[in-house]
Amino acid sequence: MKKIIIAVVAIFFIIIVAVFGYKQQQEDNNNFGKANIPAAVQKWRPLVSEVANKYKVGNYTEVLLAIVYQESGDTGTNDIMQSSESEGLPPNSIVDPETSLNVGIKYFSSIVQYADKKKCDLATIIQSYNFGQGYVDYVASNGGKSTKELAESFSASHGGGYGDPSYYDHVMRYVSMTDTEGEEGASQSALGSDLYKKIMGTAGKFQGEAYVFGGSNPSTGFDCSGLTQYVYGQAGINLPRTAQAQYDATSKVAPSDVKPGDLVFFQGTYQCGDYITHVGIYVGGNKMYQSGGHGIGYTSLDNSFWKAHLAGYGRVRK
Numbered sequence: 186m187k188k189i190i191i192a193v194v195a196i197f198f199i200i201i202v203a204v205f206g207y208k209q210q211q212e213d214n215n216n217f218g219k220a221n222i223p224a225a226v227q228k229w230r231p232l233v234s235e236v237a238n239k240y241k242v243g244n245y246t247e248v249l250l251a252i253v254y255q256e257s258g259d260t261g262t263n264d265i266m267q268s269s270e271s272e273g274l275p276p277n278s279i280v281d282p283e284t285s286l287n288v289g290i291k292y293f294s295s296i297v298q299y300a301d302k303k304k305c306d307l308a309t310i311i312q313s314y315n316f317g318q319g320y321v322d323y324v325a326s327n328g329g330k331s332t333k334e335l336a337e338s339f340s341a342s343h344g345g346g347y348g349d350p351s352y353y354d355h356v357m358r359y360v361s362m363t364d365t366e367g368e369e370g371a372s373q374s375a376l377g378s379d380l381y382k383k384i385m386g387t388a389g390k391f392q393g394e395a396y397v398f399g400g401s402n403p404s405t406g407f408d409c410s411g412l413t414q415y416v417y418g419q420a421g422i423n424l425p426r427t428a429q430a431q432y433d434a435t436s437k438v439a440p441s442d443v444k445p446g447d448l449v450f451f452q453g454t455y456q457c458g459d460y461i462t463h464v465g466i467y468v469g470g471n472k473m474y475q476s477g478g479h480g481i482g483y484t485s486l487d488n489s490f491w492k493a494h495l496a497g498y499g500r501v502r503k
Contacts, residue, residue, distance in 0.1 A: 220250040221359050229253060229265065229286070236286050240294035244488075249290060251359035252314060255352075256289075268292060296321065306330050306395035307480040308353045315352035316340075330395050357393065370445035370469040375500055380420055381446045387416045388466065388474055391481045400476075401426065409464050412476040413448060416466075422501055429459035435499025443498040445469040449486070451494040461496055 220226075233250055237243045256267040262277055266289030269278040279285045293314055300310045305324050308331035313320040316339060323339050324331050336350035349355065374381035397406030402415055410428040417424050424431050432450045443449070444467070451463040465475030471486045486492070 219360075220247040220254070222250055222254045225259075226250060226254045226257070229282070232283065232286060233290070236290045240291050242290065242294045242297055245293070245297070247360055248311065248356065249293065251356045252289075252293070252311075253286075254359055255356050266290070304329050307393050307482075308332075311356050312336055312353045316348045373444050373469060374446040375444040376446040376503065380422075380503070383420045384416050384422075384446065384466070385468070385474070387419045388412070388481075391476075392483075394481050396476050396480060407476045407481060409476045412481060413464055413466060417501060422503060424501065427459065428464040429461040431464055432461040432496070432499055435501055438498045438500050440498065443467055444500075446501075448499045448501065449473050450496045450499060451491065452496040454494050463494070467498060 227250075230246070230250060233253065234243065234246045237246050237249055242249070253265050257265040263282050264277045264279040264285045265282045266285045267276065268285050268289035269276055271292040272279075272288055279288065293310075296310055296313045296318055299318055300306075300313065300321050303321050303325040305321055306329065309321055309324045309329075312331050316336070320331075320336075320339055324335060327335055331353065333350065333354075336353070340347045340350045370385070371378040371381045376384070391403070391407065391412070395406060396408060397411075398408050399411070400406035400408050401411030405411075407415065410424075410426060410431055413431060414424045414426055425434055428450065431448060435448055438444075438447060447467045449465050449467045450461050452460050454463040463475075463477065465473035465477075465484065468474050468483065473484050473486060474482065475484055477484070484491070486495070
């Protein structure tokens with residue numbers, strides 16, 4: 186009986202940790218670099234940001250700008266998010282760009298909330314803007330992670346030719362890394378340019394993939410410390426497995442001295458026995474690269490959640 190009780194308590198603890206871990210993901214901020222879009226779309230940035238914040242998806246501003254470019258291109262349409270159909274109207278029925286943004290971003294926000302509830306990944310959210318919310322259910326029933334194969338089978342199940350199965354790829358081609366995360370970050374890194382590039386080159390292969398609690402390699406997916414352990418390990422730097430252990434293994438640096446390639450640590454992001462509960466890779470420009478939120482990618486440290494939980498920075502030992 187005693188063994189049964191211990192087992193039940195252990196299972197309950199794992200569930201609690203997983204739930205709080207996922208809550209931490211939902212509190213996350215922008216996982217994206219700057220949208221690479223022309224001036225004709227850049228002019229909508231202030232309004233997109235304003236409307237996105239109104240509907241609590243301000244962290245998706247860059248992706249929303251990429252969606253605007255994908256939907257409007259060089260067509261000259263005033264329905265710049267092609268949001269008429271989300272209101273049950275014929276295409277291009279909306280003739281005011283501000284109305285198009287309000288309708289489209291409100292719809293996008295509803296998809297984000299539903300995907301959060303179903304624990305689906307970033308690709309599902311973006312693809313669902315094209316396919317509709319039914320795609321979230323489809324992905325949720327097939328592992329929670331959108332793939333090109335799932336998008337194609339969903340399209341085929343609707344008679345073929347339904348939507349754009351490559352919509353996620355088409356949108357994300359307009360979202361790129363900023364200079365701080367590239368050459369500039371490499372030149373500033375305490376690890377040296379070549380080593381930093383190797384680390385971020387490996388990390389970049391997983392951008393957009395889903396956060397996986399307990400994941401530590403490409404076949405399982407990654408949680409926060411699993412990602413850092415793996416990508417630094419591929420560059421020949423051995424890190425222990427947990428965020429707390431990685432914190433203990435690094436040399437602490439002041440915020441004024443932090444450089445790209447250092448680790449950034451957080452406390453209290455979910456309930457567990459450790460002081461340090463989350464870790465990311467500092468990339469410069471007060472941003473980090475991490476596994477959390479709606480997947481793996483870039484995140485601003487200016488977000489109030491991260492500011493409230495910041496514990497400090499650590500430099501790995503080469």
